[in-house]
Amino acid sequence: MPPKKAAAPEKKTLLGRPSNNLKIGIVGLFLQKSRVFSDLSVVSFLGLPNVGKSSFFNALSETDLGKAANFPYATINPEEARIPVPDARFEWLCETYKPVSRVPAFLTCIDIAGLTAGASTGAGLGNSFLSHVRAVDGIFQVIRAFDDAEVIHVEGDVDPLRDMEIIQTELRLKDIEWVEKALENLKRAGRALNSTSLADKAKKEEIATVEKILKVLTVDGKDIRKAEWNNKEIDVVNGLSLLTAKPVTYLVNLSERDYIRKKNKWLPKIKGWIDANNPGDPLIPFSVALEERLVAMSPEERKEEETKIGATSALGKITQAGYSSLDLIRYFTCGPDEVRAWTIRRGTKAPQAAGVIHSDFENKFVCGEIMSYDDLKEHGSEASVKAAGKLRQQGKPYEMVDGDIAYWKAGG
Numbered sequence: 001m002p003p004k005k006a007a008a009p010e011k012k013t014l015l016g017r018p019s020n021n022l023k024i025g026i027v028g029l030f031l032q033k034s035r036v037f038s039d040l041s042v043v044s045f046l047g048l049p050n051v052g053k054s055s056f057f058n059a060l061s062e063t064d065l066g067k068a069a070n071f072p073y074a075t076i077n078p079e080e081a082r083i084p085v086p087d088a089r090f091e092w093l094c095e096t097y098k099p100v101s102r103v104p105a106f107l108t109c110i111d112i113a114g115l116t117a118g119a120s121t122g123a124g125l126g127n128s129f130l131s132h133v134r135a136v137d138g139i140f141q142v143i144r145a146f147d148d149a150e151v152i153h154v155e156g157d158v159d160p161l162r163d164m165e166i167i168q169t170e171l172r173l174k175d176i177e178w179v180e181k182a183l184e185n186l187k188r189a190g191r192a193l194n195s196t197s198l199a200d201k202a203k204k205e206e207i208a209t210v211e212k213i214l215k216v217l218t219v220d221g222k223d224i225r226k227a228e229w230n231n232k233e234i235d236v237v238n239g240l241s242l243l244t245a246k247p248v249t250y251l252v253n254l255s256e257r258d259y260i261r262k263k264n265k266w267l268p269k270i271k272g273w274i275d276a277n278n279p280g281d282p283l284i285p286f287s288v289a290l291e292e293r294l295v296a297m298s299p300e301e302r303k304e305e306e307t308k309i310g311a312t313s314a315l316g317k318i319t320q321a322g323y324s325s326l327d328l329i330r331y332f333t334c335g336p337d338e339v340r341a342w343t344i345r346r347g348t349k350a351p352q353a354a355g356v357i358h359s360d361f362e363n364k365f366v367c368g369e370i371m372s373y374d375d376l377k378e379h380g381s382e383a384s385v386k387a388a389g390k391l392r393q394q395g396k397p398y399e400m401v402d403g404d405i406a407y408w409k410a411g412g
Contacts, residue, residue, distance in 0.1 A: 011347065013231040014327050015224075015245050016137050016238060020344050020356055023080075024322045025110045025133055027167070028142035059291040060109065060315050082106040085323050085330075085341075086316040089373050089403060093332055093339045096376075105330045105341035107323050110136055130174050130243065138247045138325050140318070141167060145266040146255040160252070160266050161273050168223070168277065171243040175224065176217050182240060183210045209236040217244070223278060247325040250274060250283045251318060259287035260311045282321055286314035329402035332373070333357070350398040354408040364411040368394045373403040 016022070060083055085105040094102050112132045133139070143160045186207045209232070216227045223244035229237060237245055250270070258264040267285060274281055294302050294313050306312045327346040331353060332339065344353050350370075355362025375390040376382070385391050400406075 013234040013238075014345065014347070015229075015234060015247075016326070018238075018345070020328070020348070021108075022137040022326045022328065022345075023108045023110055023135070024138040024140060024326065025112050025136035026140045026142060027112055027133060028144070028163075059288065059295045060319070079111040081109050081111075083109050083319050085319050087330070087341065090332070090339070090341050092377065093334055093373070093405075097334050097336060097339050099334075099336055099339045101338040101340075103338065103340040105323070105328075105343050107319050109140075109322070112136075130170075133171075133243055133246075134241050136246070138322060139249070140322060141248050141250050143250060143252050143270065145252050145264055145270065146258065148255075160270050164250075164270070164273055164277075168244075172217055172223070175242045175244050176214065178240060178242065179210060179214045179217065183207070183214060186210060205232065206236055209233045210240075213237060213240070213242075226278060248278065248281050249318070249321050249325050250281060252283060252285045254285055254287045256287045256289040256293075259285060259290055260309050262311075282325070284314060284318055284321060286318065291315060329400070331400055331402075331404040331406050333407070334405055344400060346402075348400050349396065350394050350400060350406075351396050353400045353406070354410070357408070361408050361410045365396060366409040366411055368398065368409070369407040370394050370398070371405050372401065373405060376405060 060081070083106060085107055087104065090102075090104050110132070141164075143163060144158060145160050147158055186203070190203055190207055212233070213224065213236070216222050216224060220227070224237060224242050225245050225247060252264075252267065252270055254264050254267075262285075264285070271283060274283055290311070291313060294305065297305060302313070323343075328343050329346050329348075330341045330343050332341055342353070342356050344356060350368045351362045351365040354365055354368065369391060370393075371382070371385045371391045375385050375388070379385045379388055379390070382391070
């Protein structure tokens, strides 16, 4: 008898909504001063008041939607903007095809009001604030690491580690409240679960998973995204829309001087806090003050200024980090009429990727003609890629790869 084939490893389900239309929010503690910080959607900006969230949002989106002011709660209603994601591949494709229309990938960003200690129990704009965070898929947490007498800190002085502890505590406390309510409702409805039916078994497993979630938050003292979950458990976690399940990118707002010289007394301590509390989460230093100056310049002036000071804008890096934190990739459609980047989640199959363009492409999917960006760049033209045997016809099981160039075929 031939040996049995080893079972294929189970494909890991992603935390978060099973959607390509994801949003990121910008969050921070309230700080006080009229600096340009702001919050993003596909990822949300999170932080205390007056840390520079709204100012950053304005610089990132090149708008004045974010309300930057020297008092708490200047931002009450979230503002939303779509930010183009920098991509050298997209630029090269546009140069090659010279299309009439160019549509890059976008990150949807939301500017959210600053958080204060006690938000989980309703302090400040607590309940409204946390509901806005719950509605996004990822978080940009803005941390203030600069001294400025003109910018009042809601906690009285600048201490990034204290601010990070406040935000983490408030998010966990609100998650604990939601999970305890969910568990209570499940147990109340499950009192009669004594049969061995599949439905009752599934309900018991759900209760066990919610109990595990509560243990991670209370006993283990971890954010949900830092625990190990199997696919069945992830389905339960995703159904609860928990705050600490969302990916976080830490953005450290420095003075322009510290950013240029790449030195700040708080950075090593912030990195140490992340390594101890949420290992693996990315940290990006930037300066809102510098970004505000650069965004007001023409591209030529900006390049000249960056060369002069020996430092460049961090906005592109931040946008790309938010995009990656949500497990988003992109594929391209190319032609003389349009070059366009389409955003999908990692692991998306060909029919669903085609359906991002139009539902008929998914429902009547036949196949996709796929070539990689690298092959096109190497061979120079579609005809040369085809002659080299690198243009492939892919069916329904094909899983899209970042940088694929696709032409879809669908039935009539």
